[in-house]
Amino acid sequence: MAFPSDNTITLANTVACTAAEGPGKRYAIWVQGCPLDCPGCCNQEMLPFVGGNEIRVSELVDWISRSQKDNGIKGITLLGGEPFSQMPSLVSLLPKVQSMDLSVMIFSGYTLAELHQLDGPTVEVLSHTDILVDGRYHADQPDTTRRWIGSRNQRIHFLSDRYAESDAYWDEPDTLELRWNDGELSVNGFPAKRLFPLWARPARPITPTPDEELDK
Numbered sequence: 001m002a003f004p005s006d007n008t009i010t011l012a013n014t015v016a017c018t019a020a021e022g023p024g025k026r027y028a029i030w031v032q033g034c035p036l037d038c039p040g041c042c043n044q045e046m047l048p049f050v051g052g053n054e055i056r057v058s059e060l061v062d063w064i065s066r067s068q069k070d071n072g073i074k075g076i077t078l079l080g081g082e083p084f085s086q087m088p089s090l091v092s093l094l095p096k097v098q099s100m101d102l103s104v105m106i107f108s109g110y111t112l113a114e115l116h117q118l119d120g121p122t123v124e125v126l127s128h129t130d131i132l133v134d135g136r137y138h139a140d141q142p143d144t145t146r147r148w149i150g151s152r153n154q155r156i157h158f159l160s161d162r163y164a165e166s167d168a169y170w171d172e173p174d175t176l177e178l179r180w181n182d183g184e185l186s187v188n189g190f191p192a193k194r195l196f197p198l199w200a201r202p203a204r205p206i207t208p209t210p211d212e213e214l215d216k
């Protein structure tokens with residue numbers, strides 16, 4: 001597998017400010033490429049390791065910084081695609097983000113044990129991660145209780161003391177966000193649990209369309 005250089009990251013999409021992808025207002029980043037191919041994955045277009053938008057990490061940091069000033073975001077969330085398929089990029093990105101007093105949440109299809117078996121700087125990436133949600137998405141095990149979590153096998157790891165299971169965030173209902181950008185409707189977030197089984201629950205946000213920054 002070819003990784004982008006440590007000064008670039010390949011994105012599928014971003015949302016500059018969302019309240020539907022983790023605790024508080026956050027900058028959401030969907031990376032391009034995932035090797036896991038879970039049956040029922042709702043982000044099929046983000047699975048190939050071709051395509052996406054390869055940008056410099058410094059440019060992404062600028063976007064995040066702008067959103068912190070404009071929107072008061074409290075952190076970033078990485079989804080995909082598989083964020084740990086771009087570990088060198090995360091090693092560049094995450095310390096910069098944390099130095100801005102922003103938190104880091106990552107959704108990975110790998111379990112924590114599998115991450116430690118990967119060839120790459122797993123320990124360094126995890127040392128800059130506040131919340132890790134791990135494990136494949138199993139469409140036949142929809143999680144109908146935990147906020148932001150796709151299937152019951154997936155686990156939430158609080159890797160710093162910045163967040164805890166007792167935080168009120170986790171008791172609030174899931175939300176979906178709809179945006180109308182230049183004539184295109186985009187959707188991100190998670191449907192309310194009570195909509196099950198009307199809506200097949202994705203492990204990742206529902207096929208977002210390019211954020212305005214990717215159109216530049």
Ligand code: SF4
Pocket residue numbers: 034035036037038041042043047080081082108109110136137203204
């Ligand atoms: S659900 Fe997540 S881990 Fe599974 S194939 Fe899709 S992007 Fe990859």
